[in-house]
Amino acid sequence: MPGSPSEPYDLVVIGAGPAGLAGAVTAARLGLSVAVVDAAAQTGGQYFRHPAPGLGAARPQALHHDWPAFAELRGRFEASGAAHLAGHHVWAVTRQDEEMWSVHALVGEDSGAVGSGTGSAEVSGSPSGGGTGSDGEGRTHEGFSAERERPVRLQARAVLFATGAGERHLPFPGWTLPGVVGAGGAQAMLKSGLVLPGQRVVVAGSGPLLLAVASSLAAAGAHVPEVAEASGYLGYARRPRALAANPHKLLEAAVHGTALLRHRIPLRTRSAVTAVHGTDRVEAVTVSRLDRDWRALPGTGRRIACDALAVGHGLAPQTELATGLGCATRRTPDGTHALVLDGLQETSVPGLWAAGETGGTGGWQLARTEGELAGIAVAARLRALPALTRSRRVRDLARRRDRMRAFAEAMVAAHAPGPGWTAWLDDDTDVCRCEEVTAGSIRDAVTALGARDARTVKLLTRAGMGWCQGRMCGAAVACLAASGTAQGTVPPSADRRPLAVPVPLGALAALPEEPGHA
Numbered sequence: 143m144p145g146s147p148s149e150p151y152d153l154v155v156i157g158a159g160p161a162g163l164a165g166a167v168t169a170a171r172l173g174l175s176v177a178v179v180d181a182a183a184q185t186g187g188q189y190f191r192h193p194a195p196g197l198g199a200a201r202p203q204a205l206h207h208d209w210p211a212f213a214e215l216r217g218r219f220e221a222s223g224a225a226h227l228a229g230h231h232v233w234a235v236t237r238q239d240e241e242m243w244s245v246h247a248l249v250g251e252d253s254g255a256v257g258s259g260t261g262s263a264e265v266s267g268s269p270s271g272g273g274t275g276s277d278g279e280g281r282t283h284e285g286f287s288a289e290r291e292r293p294v295r296l297q298a299r300a301v302l303f304a305t306g307a308g309e310r311h312l313p314f315p316g317w318t319l320p321g322v323v324g325a326g327g328a329q330a331m332l333k334s335g336l337v338l339p340g341q342r343v344v345v346a347g348s349g350p351l352l353l354a355v356a357s358s359l360a361a362a363g364a365h366v367p368e369v370a371e372a373s374g375y376l377g378y379a380r381r382p383r384a385l386a387a388n389p390h391k392l393l394e395a396a397v398h399g400t401a402l403l404r405h406r407i408p409l410r411t412r413s414a415v416t417a418v419h420g421t422d423r424v425e426a427v428t429v430s431r432l433d434r435d436w437r438a439l440p441g442t443g444r445r446i447a448c449d450a451l452a453v454g455h456g457l458a459p460q461t462e463l464a465t466g467l468g469c470a471t472r473r474t475p476d477g478t479h480a481l482v483l484d485g486l487q488e489t490s491v492p493g494l495w496a497a498g499e500t501g502g503t504g505g506w507q508l509a510r511t512e513g514e515l516a517g518i519a520v521a522a523r524l525r526a527l528p529a530l531t532r533s534r535r536v537r538d539l540a541r542r543r544d545r546m547r548a549f550a551e552a553m554v555a556a557h558a559p560g561p562g563w564t565a566w567l568d569d570d571t572d573v574c575r576c577e578e579v580t581a582g583s584i585r586d587a588v589t590a591l592g593a594r595d596a597r598t599v600k601l602l603t604r605a606g607m608g609w610c611q612g613r614m615c616g617a618a619v620a621c622l623a624a625s626g627t628a629q630g631t632v633p634p635s636a637d638r639r640p641l642a643v644p645v646p647l648g649a650l651a652a653l654p655e656e657p658g659h660a
Contacts, residue, residue: 150297151177153520154245155224156232156463157304159187161498161509161516163215165302166224168517174524176224177296179247181231185216188306188326189506191333206333207354207394208506215510230294233643235301235463235494243493245296248649293649300493300520303464303481304513307457307499310478310617312347312559313573313581314566316418316427317453325355325454338364340450344427346370346415347454348557350395353409355452357401366405367446370413370429372436372455372563377556381548388549390507416443416566418451427451436560455559457503458617462642464500467491474502475555477617485540486519486531487512495520504550508543515539564625573622574615576608584622596620609644 153169155162158180170176178185186192190212206212219226230247238244309324316322323331323339325347331337342365345356356369378385385392402409410429416438417428431442458478465471470482470490480502487495495516498509515536522530530536567573569582587593587602596612596619599605605619606612612619 149175150242150299151175151225152298152524153177153300153302153517154179154243154296154298155302155304156180156235156245157187157306157498158182158185158226158228159189159304159306159498159509160212160215160506161306161513162187162302162304163219164510164513165304165495165497165517165520166513167215167218167222168514169302169521170222170224172518172521172525172530174521176222177227177298178219178224179227179230179232179245179296181229183228185219185226186212187506188330191330193334193336197336207397212506227294227296231643232463233641233645235467237467238297241299243298243301245298245301246653247294247296248291248643248645249294250291291646291649293653295653299524300495302513302516302520303461303489303494303496303500304498304509305460305463305500307459307503308613309454310456310458311614312455312563312621313571313615313618314416314418315568315571316420316424318572318575319418319420319424320422321420321424321450322418323450323452325349325351325452326457328450328452329355329358332358332362338362338450339452340424340448341365342367342448343450343452344368344370344415344429344446344448345452346372346413346427346429347456348372348559349454349456350398350553350557351454351457353395353398353402355454356407357398357405359452360401360405360407366407367448368429369402369407369409370415371409371411372414372432372559373557374411375556378552381552381555384545384548384552387545391549414438414563414566415451415453419445424449424451432560433562434560435562437562437565456554456557457499459500459502461500462639464489464491464494464496466639466642467494469494469496475551476558478503478554486536487516488519502547502550503554504546508546508550511539511543511546515543559621561621561625564621567622573618574603574605574608574612576610576614577604577606579603579605579615581622584619588623588625593623596623599623611639611644 152174153176155166155178158178162178166176166178230249232247234246236244309326328339343359345352352369356366360366412432413429414432415427416430419426426445426447428443428445430438456476459480461481464481471479472482474480481489481496481500483501487497489496497512497516518530522528567581571581573581583603587599591602593599599619
């Protein structure tokens with residue numbers, strides 16, 4: 143019966159960014175019971191990060207573009223009746239039976255659920271351990287109490303992956319020095335903590351995020367001596383139809399370009415930071431000119447004094463949860479892997495949908511569109527109302543999605559890393575920071591021991607076996623492993639892991655039996 147302790151959710155959405163919020167709002171409006179689980183304490187995802195309440199930020203919207211649109215989406219989510227389970231780190235999704243999924247997460251003792259304006263509620267049992275707890279909607283999350291965090295299991299008839307993307311890191315000599323941060327990480331420091339990574343910050347790497355980061359840092363008071371873009375912008379000209387169909391992207395570029403001019407920040411294309419200098423922290427960087435394959439041109443290195451470097455080489459979709467269930471992936475133009483999705487955002491595994499960066503990097507507006515489209519598709523399936531997917535709204539959303547996705551593909555192609563970047567690395571450069579595996583050790587594994595893929599390199603060198611499980615070094619290890627083969631510079635397939643995030647063994651040992659399993 144409705145509201146009984148054993149009742150599952152119709153839909154569990156993993157991720158509370160624009161894609162997840164749009165999917166949850168839409169599905170709830172169409173009559174589904176929905177829970178949104180997210181590791182962060184607040185909604186918004188990586189793009190719409192905002193300062194913790196304790197920092198007393200008077201105008202958090204000043205750090206964002208399109209804040210009014212996000213505020214409107216957040217308001218609709220808060221009024222939707224969907225439960226928001228903050229502080230939940232999802233580590234696996236498993237199939238319970240043909241019609242049900244289990245979503246497994248770790249949650250801290252101070253995390254709770256907010257739904258339908260009911261406020262906070264206990265999520266998974268009393269502090270003394272065992273039992274179940276309610277989210278305020280009558281549904282239960284089974285788990286146990288641990289000293290710091292405990293496992294939680296949610297049941298759902300469908301799952302929407304809105305897990306976003308993470309930064310892709312390409313190493314270079316000196317990249318482990320304090321003061322070197324990801325470009326997105328620098329922006330997160332500013333948006334979440336109202337702090338700068340330094341006072342004199344070079345911004346480098348590849349992709350349109352660099353322009354946004356540089357203008358944000360400069361507006362917050364940092365001096366940005368230079369933006370070094372490893373690619374150029376002529377690649378966009380090869381996709382004139384995608385440009386013409388997305389004029390708002392040209393406007394965004396103009397806004398950032400104007401900000402660079404206002405702050406007198408030079409933009410150098412076909413240039414990259416190929417070394418960082420310093421003892422206890424960053425003191426300077428070397429910026430070199432690159433050829434079309436990203437090889438540094440001899441004699442072009444320039445030394446720039448700075449106390450921080452914000453560097454990023456694009457984004458990689460976070461697909462581990464989905465690929466662990468067998469969802470098919472496709473290789474994107476910049477060498478990452480995204481989920482294969484049909485016209486209604488469903489993966490290759492029935493009952494699992496995805497929206498946003500999991501299907502390929504494309505920005506928050508595309509993510510919001512795909513989230514709404516997925517929410518309609520889930521409701522149509524679960525309520526046996528296929529007519530929902532033939533509505534005018536769905537046709538409009540699909541056209542908008544296709545238009546923005548075409549631009550996204552052009553964007554990642556224009557900024558794809560070239561194969562020559564591996565020549566930046568001397569043999570002493572740490573590639574895997576966790577296990578302190580150098581570029582020389584990986585090259586030896588390839589040339590002397592016959593490794594031809596990232597997995598074999600891992601087995602021979604321990605690269606990727608540390609705490610981050612290859613999230614920092616995976617792309618670089620794969621490129622170095624493939625450098626002596628015909629495969630080029632990308633891994634042969636997306637990673638498949640049974641655990642998407644690190645999980646204490648005690649949490650696994652204390653998991654209750656899955657329903658229906660002896």
